[in-house]
Amino acid sequence: MSKLPKEPPASEITPPALYLRRRELLKNAALFAGTASALGGGLVWLTGGEAGVADAGAPGGEAAPLASAPPPPAGAPPLLGTSAASARTPFVTDEARTDYEAIVSYNNFYELGLSKSEPARNAGRLRLRPWAVACEGELKKPEVIDLDTLLRWFPLEERVYRMRCVEAWSMVIPWLGFPLAPLLRRLEPTSRARYVQFTTLLDPEQLPGQRSDVLDWPYVEGLRLDEAMHPLTMLAVGLYGKSLLGQNGAPIRLVVPWKYGFKGGKSIVRIQLTERQPRTTWSQATPDEYGFYANVNPAVAHPRWSQATERRIGELRRRPTLPFNGYAEEVAGLYAGMDLRESF
Ligand code: MTE
Numbered sequence: 001m002s003k004l005p006k007e008p009p010a011s012e013i014t015p016p017a018l019y020l021r022r023r024e025l026l027k028n029a030a031l032f033a034g035t036a037s038a039l040g041g042g043l044v045w046l047t048g049g050e051a052g053v054a055d056a057g058a059p060g061g062e063a064a065p066l067a068s069a070p071p072p073p074a075g076a077p078p079l080l081g082t083s084a085a086s087a088r089t090p091f092v093t094d095e096a097r098t099d100y101e102a103i104v105s106y107n108n109f110y111e112l113g114l115s116k117s118e119p120a121r122n123a124g125r126l127r128l129r130p131w132a133v134a135c136e137g138e139l140k141k142p143e144v145i146d147l148d149t150l151l152r153w154f155p156l157e158e159r160v161y162r163m164r165c166v167e168a169w170s171m172v173i174p175w176l177g178f179p180l181a182p183l184l185r186r187l188e189p190t191s192r193a194r195y196v197q198f199t200t201l202l203d204p205e206q207l208p209g210q211r212s213d214v215l216d217w218p219y220v221e222g223l224r225l226d227e228a229m230h231p232l233t234m235l236a237v238g239l240y241g242k243s244l245l246g247q248n249g250a251p252i253r254l255v256v257p258w259k260y261g262f263k264g265g266k267s268i269v270r271i272q273l274t275e276r277q278p279r280t281t282w283s284q285a286t287p288d289e290y291g292f293y294a295n296v297n298p299a300v301a302h303p304r305w306s307q308a309t310e311r312r313i314g315e316l317r318r319r320p321t322l323p324f325n326g327y328a329e330e331v332a333g334l335y336a337g338m339d340l341r342e343s344f
Contacts, residue, residue: 091232092160093326098171100240102313107247108165109266110215111200111207123246125206126267131251138193138273141186147251151237153186154178158241159234161257163264164296164325170310175255176238181229189225189273196228197221197278198254199270207267215281221254221265222278222292226334232257232327235268258327260294291344295335296325300344 105120112119112126131147156176164170184196202218204210210217227233236255237244244250249266256263262282272278282290289303298308298321309318324331335343 092158093162093172095160095162095172096314097160097174097240098313103171103173103239104245104247106313108167108261109209109247109249111209111217111219111267112247113209114214119247120245122208123250125208126201126246126250127206128243128246128251131269133252133268134270134272135183135187136270136272137197138190138275140188140190143187147237150183150235150252154182156237157234159255161232161255162325163255163257163261164310164321166260166262166290166294166302166307168305168307168310168321170312170321170325172312174240175234175236176241177234177236177252177255179231180233180235180254181231183235183271184225184229184273187273192275193273194225195274195276195278196223196225197270197272197274197280198223198265198268199272200265201267201269215285219265219281220279221263222274222280223256223263224277224334225273227256227331230331230334232330258296258324258331260290260296262290263294293335293340293343295331295340295344296321297323297340297344299323300341 106116107119108116109119109123112122129147132144133147133150134144136142156178158174158176160172160174162170163173198221200217200219201207202210204217207217223233234255235252236249237252239248244253246267249264249268252268253266254264254268277292280290280292282294283292296307301307307321310321311318322328
């Protein structure tokens with residue numbers, strides 16, 4: 001076990017999409033007699049599958065499927081009222097930004113398709129207005145807030161964050177949004193509130209992937225309250241100065257840059273404060289592989305691949321993955337005294 005190759009070949013890395021599609025196919029074919037792990041890594045009969053070939057390449061270090069990606073969607077809608085959008089914050093990395101075209105064409109949004117390119121193709125189904133976010137649970141002032149009201153309450157900031165996917169690829173994204181903390185403060189968490197759960201829209205008509213039971217819908221994610229209140233945690237409504245497109249989680253999504261990308265729930269309709277640790281989609285789907293915390297940690301391998309390095313989309317060479325995705329100085333203190341192998 002300790003002899004993991006430094007850079008496993010792409011064929012050894014099964015992105016969750018392909019892995020789940022395997023699971024689903026196996027289930028459907030009533031072949032799912034044992035545990036998934038008993039199947040081992042190589043189901044050759046599926047490798048020609050729609051989701052597999054192009055997508056499996058990127059994490060493994062082969063050319064990302066950007067050459068074959070669709071052209072940038074024409075005229076992403078301008079964001080109204082973004083005069084404050086150019087305001088800089090301390091949270092801006094000077095690393096090269098990933099191309100807009102890549103950010104909007106290489107996506108994980110299983111409700112819009114399991115491959116990286118499907119979400120962009122299917123995103124047009126999402127109706128972005130009217131949109132409201134129900135803020136409820138352990139709050140003194142629960143409220144269903146219309147998105148445009150939210151946008152009036154909080155000035156937008158541009159924050160250029162690294163995003164590290166658990167599949168071992170990464171991007172640098174100039175998000176447009178606002179920190180979550182002021183919203184939570186305004187709603188006044190009760191003394192019992194300890195966690196925050198984020199829920200994605202549930203509507204199989206707009207999100208056709210929800211017609212399959214590949215995951216337990218709606219997609220839910222969660223944070224501890226102190227993580228949610230951390231100044232780095234934000235709700236994004238745009239990127240590169242434009243409104244978010246459906247494939248990136250329009251009209252509003254969570255961004256938590258020190259955690260694996262799957263913590264960033266997309267197209268959020270509910271923010272619920274809870275006393276107990278909430279259920280989260282991935283930790284429920286495959287608890288051995290994805291934990292509640294999901295802090296980027298190069299020292300803790302995913303059971304099926306190393307997390308020590310990553311491939312920045314648009315670059316050829318792999319680079320070392322940094323603890324907490326390079327945000328250790330800001331966030332490591334949140335986990336003082338915790339065993340980060342245990343709480344992965
Ligand atoms: N949110 C929802 N609702 N559904 C998803 O499938 N995928 C997650 C996260 N948020 C996902 C989601 C994963 S695995 C990643 S890496 C990021 O979204 C990808 O965000 P991006 O496509 O905007 O880069």
